[in-house]
Amino acid sequence: LQRQLRPKLRATLSARAGSLTRTGATSWDFGTLPREYTDGDVKAYPALVDAGAAVDVRLFETEAAARAAMRAGTRRLVLLGAKSPVKEIAARLSTTQKLALSHNPHGGVAAMFADAVDCAADSLIADAGGPAWDAAGFAALADKTRAGLYTATWEVVTAAEEILRRAHAVEVRLGALTSSVLAPADDDIREQLRGLVYPGFLTAAGARRLPAVARYLRAAEHRLDKLADSAGRDAQQMAIVRRVAVEYRDALAVLPAPARASAEARGIRWLLGGRRVSLLGQAMWPPLPG
Numbered sequence: 001l002q003r004q005l006r007p008k009l010r011a012t013l014s015a016r017a018g019s020l021t022r023t024g025a026t027s028w029d030f031g032t033l034p035r036e037y038t039d040g041d042v043k044a045y046p047a048l049v050d051a052g053a054a055v056d057v058r059l060f061e062t063e064a065a066a067r068a069a070m071r072a073g074t075r076r077l078v079l080l081g082a083k084s085p086v087k088e089i090a091a092r093l094s095t096t097q098k099l100a101l102s103h104n105p106h107g108g109v110a111a112m113f114a115d116a117v118d119c120a121a122d123s124l125i126a127d128a129g130g131p132a133w134d135a136a137g138f139a140a141l142a143d144k145t146r147a148g149l150y151t152a153t154w155e156v157v158t159a160a161e162e163i164l165r166r167a168h169a170v171e172v173r174l175g176a177l178t179s180s181v182l183a184p185a186d187d188d189i190r191e192q193l194r195g196l197v198y199p200g201f202l203t204a205a206g207a208r209r210l211p212a213v214a215r216y217l218r219a220a221e222h223r224l225d226k227l228a229d230s231a232g233r234d235a236q237q238m239a240i241v242r243r244v245a246v247e248y249r250d251a252l253a254v255l256p257a258p259a260r261a262s263a264e265a266r267g268i269r270w271l272l273g274g275r276r277v278s279l280l281g282q283a284m285w286p287p288l289p290g
Helices: 002-016 063-080 086-092 097-104 107-129 135-175 180-195 201-205 207-227 231-253 263-280
Strands: 021-024 043-050 054-059
Touching: 043 063, 054 063, 054 107, 063 107, 063 135, 086 107, 097 107, 097 135, 097 201, 107 135, 107 207, 135 180, 135 207, 180 207, 180 231, 201 207, 207 231, 207 263, 231 263
Parallel strands: none
Antiparallel strands: 021 054, 043 054
């Protein structure tokens, strides 16, 4: 029912708060953005929305949805006025690094770099106390973010290089597995890879969690080292991990979309990743704190 009514509700909200909504903005020229809007009958939450070459100001029915949009919208507006660090970073990379980065799931190196810049910007904006809700606050936030963008993006790209290099190595080793006894572990590791390395994985994980992604892949490599000699134990431990993963998936399925995308829900996924390392990576690395 909520999904059916959402378009009508959004149209009603926009009509009632027409002075707040905006399309095609490329700078903060629309005054202060209130955290909450109400006209006595309805309540809505304004936020910036990433529109690609610009940002829009729209109203959302829930605070959680507005918060998610505001994060991406703020990033876009900051980057619209920033010098891209991609060309300089690409020139600094070694041939080995470029080769590793070419094994990306994004569909091209340019898309992978765009993901890295977005990831770096998110980290810088959060560290600077963002998002901002007025022109002065945004100007200060943008200055801090743009000043650190090159260094932060370089750090993300170097982290991505290790992740993609290890992911490719795992894929190659999986391709060499021929025993039907190892097929369940093969399928499980491939599923793990799909959950770690996918288009947009850098921004989705966030800069702080990229070392965890690399660690999970190191654990997968270590699992493959041991697999031929411990297939039975691996199957037992895998059953534990998969049971908890199914419970997590089922729990998410009954939540509304904003709750599924919340930091709390996503944090459980990373805790499960740490549990997988401790069971299937033979406790080489302790779980990363959520």
